[in-house]
Each structure stands twice: as C-alpha cells, then as structure tokens.
Amino acid sequence: MVYTPYDFNESVRHRTEYIEERLRDGSPVAGISYDGGVLLLTLRRTQRKIFEVYDRLMFAGLGNQSDLEIIRVGAIDFAHQEGYARSPDDVTIQRVVGFAISPGIKRAFGDVLNAPFVVRALFAEMGRKPEEDLFYTLNYDGEFVSLNWAAAVAGTPEAEEQMMRQLVPEDAEGAPDLQTALRRALRAWAVGRLWATDMHLQEEGAESLTEERIETFLREQLQDLQVEAAILDRFTKRERKFRLLKEDEIRPILPE
Amino acid sequence: MALLRAHGLWREPEVTPAERVVPAVQEVHGTTVIALKYRDGVLNVGDRRATSANAIMYDRAEKILPLDDYTLIAIAGSYARAMEIVRYLQHSFKYYARTQLQEMSLEGKLAEVSRALAGNLSMALQGIGLFIPVVSAYDLERGEGRIFFYDGMGARFESVEFGAAGSGSERIRGVFDYILKTKGPFHEMTLKDALRESLLLLDIAADLDSATAGIEKVLPVARAVTSEGIMDIPEEMLSDIRASLRR
Numbered sequence: 001m002v003y004t005p006y007d008f009n010e011s012v013r014h015r016t017e018y019i020e021e022r023l024r025d026g027s028p029v030a031g032i033s034y035d036g037g038v039l040l041l042t043l044r045r046t047q048r049k050i051f052e053v054y055d056r057l058m059f060a061g062l063g064n065q066s067d068l069e070i071i072r073v074g075a076i077d078f079a080h081q082e083g084y085a086r087s088p089d090d091v092t093i094q095r096v097v098g099f100a101i102s103p104g105i106k107r108a109f110g111d112v113l114n115a116p117f118v119v120r121a122l123f124a125e126m127g128r129k130p131e132e133d134l135f136y137t138l139n140y141d142g143e144f145v146s147l148n149w150a151a152a153v154a155g156t157p158e159a160e161e162q163m164m165r166q167l168v169p170e171d172a173e174g175a176p177d178l179q180t181a182l183r184r185a186l187r188a189w190a191v192g193r194l195w196a197t198d199m200h201l202q203e204e205g206a207e208s209l210t211e212e213r214i215e216t217f218l219r220e221q222l223q224d225l226q227v228e229a230a231i232l233d234r235f236t237k238r239e240r241k242f243r244l245l246k247e248d249e250i251r252p253i254l255p256e
Numbered sequence: 257m258a259l260l261r262a263h264g265l266w267r268e269p270e271v272t273p274a275e276r277v278v279p280a281v282q283e284v285h286g287t288t289v290i291a292l293k294y295r296d297g298v299l300n301v302g303d304r305r306a307t308s309a310n311a312i313m314y315d316r317a318e319k320i321l322p323l324d325d326y327t328l329i330a331i332a333g334s335y336a337r338a339m340e341i342v343r344y345l346q347h348s349f350k351y352y353a354r355t356q357l358q359e360m361s362l363e364g365k366l367a368e369v370s371r372a373l374a375g376n377l378s379m380a381l382q383g384i385g386l387f388i389p390v391v392s393a394y395d396l397e398r399g400e401g402r403i404f405f406y407d408g409m410g411a412r413f414e415s416v417e418f419g420a421a422g423s424g425s426e427r428i429r430g431v432f433d434y435i436l437k438t439k440g441p442f443h444e445m446t447l448k449d450a451l452r453e454s455l456l457l458l459d460i461a462a463d464l465d466s467a468t469a470g471i472e473k474v475l476p477v478a479r480a481v482t483s484e485g486i487m488d489i490p491e492e493m494l495s496d497i498r499a500s501l502r503r
Contacts, residue, residue, distance in 0.1 A: 052354050053354065054354075055350075073355060076354050076355050080350070081260065083347060084260060084265060084347045085265050237485075238485055239322055239350075239486070240324070
C-alpha cells in the first residue's frame with residue numbers, strides 16, 4: 001500500500017475531529033490583566049488546574065489531564081534550567097511557549113503513529129505594568145497566539161471569541177481592578193462553556209445571552225464545580241508572586 | 257540537581273591532585289554575619305565588606321539573602337562559591353515547590369544546604385571556595401524562628417539563641433554570651449532591641465577584626481524572617497539605631 005498526500009490530509013482531519021470532539025466539553029479558562037497583576041480563572045471539580053511555572057509565569061488549560069501535566073512539567077523544567085543557566089530575566093513567555101513547548105506539540109500532532117496532545121493551554125506572563133502583561137494561547141496543533149490585556153481558551157474557537165467580548169467589553173478603559181477582573185472572568189467562563197456546549201445558543205446568536213441566562217447557568221454549574229482563581233501579584237514583596245485566591249476572596253463575585 | 261546535571265548545567269567543583277596544587281587564587285571573601293532570634297522570628301544582620309587577602313574589594317556586598325519566603329541564608333567566606341550555591345538553592349526550592357505542588361519541608365531544605373556544602377568540599381580542601389552559611393527559617397508548624405549553622409563539610413547544628421559566621425564572628429563570641437547573661441534571651445527581645453544589639457555586635461567585630469566593615473561607613477544589610485515572610489529592615493530604622501549607639 002502506498003501512503004499518499006491524500007491519506008495524510010485525511011488522517012489530519014480525523015485527528016482534528018477526534019481532538020475537537022474531546023475538547024468541546026472542557027472547562028474554559030479566562031485570563032485577564034488587572035492593575036495589580038494578572039488573573040487566571042476557571043471552574044473545576046477536584047483536580048487543581050492553574051499552575052505556577054516561574055517567577056512571572058503561570059499556566060492553565062483544558063483537555064487531557066496527563067497531556068496538560070506533560071506541558072506543565074516541560075515548561076517548568078525549561079524555565080528553571082534557563083533561569084539558573086542565565087538569569088530569571090531570560091525566562092520569557094515567548095521562549096517557554098514558542099521555543100520549548102510548541103514544537104513538541106506540533107510534532108506529536110503531525111506524527112500519525114502517535115497520540116496527539118488533547119489540549120488548549122493558556123500561559124500568562126506578568127510585566128511591570130498591565131500593558132506589558134502577555135498571554136499566549138497554545139492549541140493542540142502547536143499553533144500559538146500572543147495577546148495583551150486578556151485571553152481565553154475554551155471548547156471551541158467560537159466560544160473563545162464570545163469569552164473575549166466579556167473579558168474586554170467595548171467600553172473598557174485601561175486595566176480593571178481585581179474585583180472587576182474576577183467578575184468579567186467568571187462571566188466569560190460561563191459564556192464560553194455555554195457557547196461550546198449549547199447547540200441552540202449558537203443558532204440564536206449572542207443576543208440571547210442575557211444576564212439572567214448567564215446567572216442561572218452559573219448557579220447550576222456551581223452545584224458541582226468550584227471556582228479556581230490564581231494571580232501573579234505585581235506589587236508583592238514575596239519571592240513567590242503566584243498565589244491561589246482564597247475562598248473568601250472569590251465568594252463576593254459568586255451569584256447568591 | 258539531577259535535572260541540572262542531565263543538561264550539563266551543574267558544574268561539579270574540580271579536584272586537583274594534591275601534588276599539583278597551584279598557588280591559591282586570591283578570592284573574594286565576605287566577612288561577618290549575625291543571626292539573632294527575637295520575638296517575632298529571626299533577625300539577620302551582615303556588614304557589607306568583601307575582602308581579598310588584605311585588600312578591601314567591595315563595600316556594598318549583600319551577604320543576607322532570601323532562599324524562599326520563609327528561609328534566609330547569611331554567608332561568610334568565598335563569595336564566588338557562596339553566590340553560585342545560593343542561586344542553586346533558590347532555584348532548587350522553587351523548582352521543587354512548583355513541580356511537586358507543595359513546599360519542600362524545612363528538613364529537606366536544610367539537608368539540601370548540607371549537600372551543597374559537601375559537594376564543595378574537594379575545593380575547600382585545596383584552600384579555595386570554602387564558605388560557611390547560617391540558615392534562618394520561620395518554622396510554620398512550630399510557629400517559631402529557628403537558626404542553623406554549618407561547618408565546611410556540611411554538618412548542621414541548631415542554635416538556641418543566635419548564630420554567626422565569618423572572620424569577625426569568632427572575636428565576638430563572648431559578647432553574645434555576655435548579652436544573654438546580662439540582658440536576657442534574644443528571643444524575648446523586640447525587633448528594635450535585637451537590632452540594637454546586633455549593630456553593637458557588628459561594631460565590636462569591626463573593632464577587633466580588620467576584615468569587618470562594621471556599621472559606620474555603609475549601613476549593614478538587615479533582614480528578618482517571621483510568620484509573615486521576609487522583611488527588609490528599612491534604612492531609616494538602621495540609621496536611627498546607629499545614631500543612638502554613638503555617644
């Protein structure tokens with residue numbers, strides 16, 4: 001039998017379908033810059049989802065747990081080797097994602113004899129000012145995109161678009177405070193999840209995403225999921241800038 | 257260390273056979289560092305001089321460094337080796353916490369310091385690269401500050417009230433005991449009192465040891481570790497206390 005370019009295209013299509021089907025149900029992750037740092041937020045069952053990578057770098061994603069773990073450990077290994085061999089200033093999101101992680105994911109995706117990564121990942125880097133913060137989203141095929149102010153990963157690209165509208169409203173000016181950022185991120189999460197999983201919604205269009213519908217959906221989801229939010233703190237004097245937010249810091253933004 | 261070794265980033269100190277010992281490089285040394293317990297944790301103070309033989313190389317040396325949010329290391333001796341190992345320890349603790357998703361235990365951190373010192377031994381035996389650390393930590397489980405001092409081979413000892421290292425520290429050993437016997441234990445002192453005593457100790461060390469800068473020309477570095485993490489003592493506070501000592 002001869003392996004033709006047609007077979008290659010076909011196998012890529014199959015892989016894409018397989019991965020996207022499995023990602024659709026994943027819990028989205030919202031990332032947003034605020035005046036005092038960078039925030040990542042998601043909802044989870046029991047397993048932790050947001051992780052510190054390096055002094056000014058954190059990461060979260062959706063998809064296969066063990067695939068995410070491979071990316072997490074790969075990123076941490078690279079960051080610490082670089083930070084030790086050169087300096088912490090040489091560990092940047094662009095090098096970690098673009099140089100250390102993305103090529104391996106691309107390779108796994110193109111290698112038809114091996115399982116691809118089932119992931120969409122979101123990396124965040126804190127700068128000295130909100131406008132210097134950077135987000136990278138990384139797809140299962142190794143493609144990555146860099147963004148300022150906010151970023152999202154969700155079950156489908158359309159759902160990510162809808163999330164971005166919530167994260168950066170048209171009337172938004174400058175960096176929000178932590179409370180506002182948390183509220184926007186939580187709404188964005190709900191919208192992203194709804195959009196990826198509710199077929200009717202996609203037909204009805206974004207107008208049908210009323211305040212009430214989002215609230216009801218969130219209340220429903222919070223029955224068996226809990227909010228996980230982590231920050232990189234711009235102004236802390238601590239060695240570790242990364243911190244998971246405590247329950248009492250999250251409670252004020254939850255629907256009653 | 258395994259990770260760094262696998263990628264060729266960890267440099268083992270090289271051993272020169274005894275008969276080929278070359279005249280020692282004139283290396284830069286840090287001089288006197290002091291660790292005192294006080295009411296809220298442990299206070300570390302160090303003068304800022306670094307010397308090479310009898311030359312003063314630098315008068316802005318930082319010899320009190322945070323290893324993580326609850327651990328301080330104060331170093332005396334070979335500046336080059338000490339800085340490299342401090343950098344290694346900082347990365348090692350952070351790497352552990354980030355990959356394992358839990359903090360390394362205090363015992364684990366202390367053992368890692370011992371290992372680093374033992375790894376340094378072959379150089380130290382040739383008369384180069386020896387440094388002595390004093391590690392101060394806030395033990396969150398016990399709710400108290402703790403001080404550990406080491407020898408050049410990596411033996412670790414826990415100290416009840418104070419620790420010190422460096423050329424000036426030997427000269428002032430008796431002063432620590434004098435303060436303990438006349439003014440009571442350090443761990444009951446307020447930050448201000450402990451600071452006052454430690455600046456006085458540095459001042460005496462500078463009088464007795466030519467390699468110690470003391471407190472007059474440049475303010476010492478002072479850091480404390482408490483249940484809240486690491487705190488840099490502000491310069492104004494140090495200069496006020498220094499002024500009150502001049503009489």
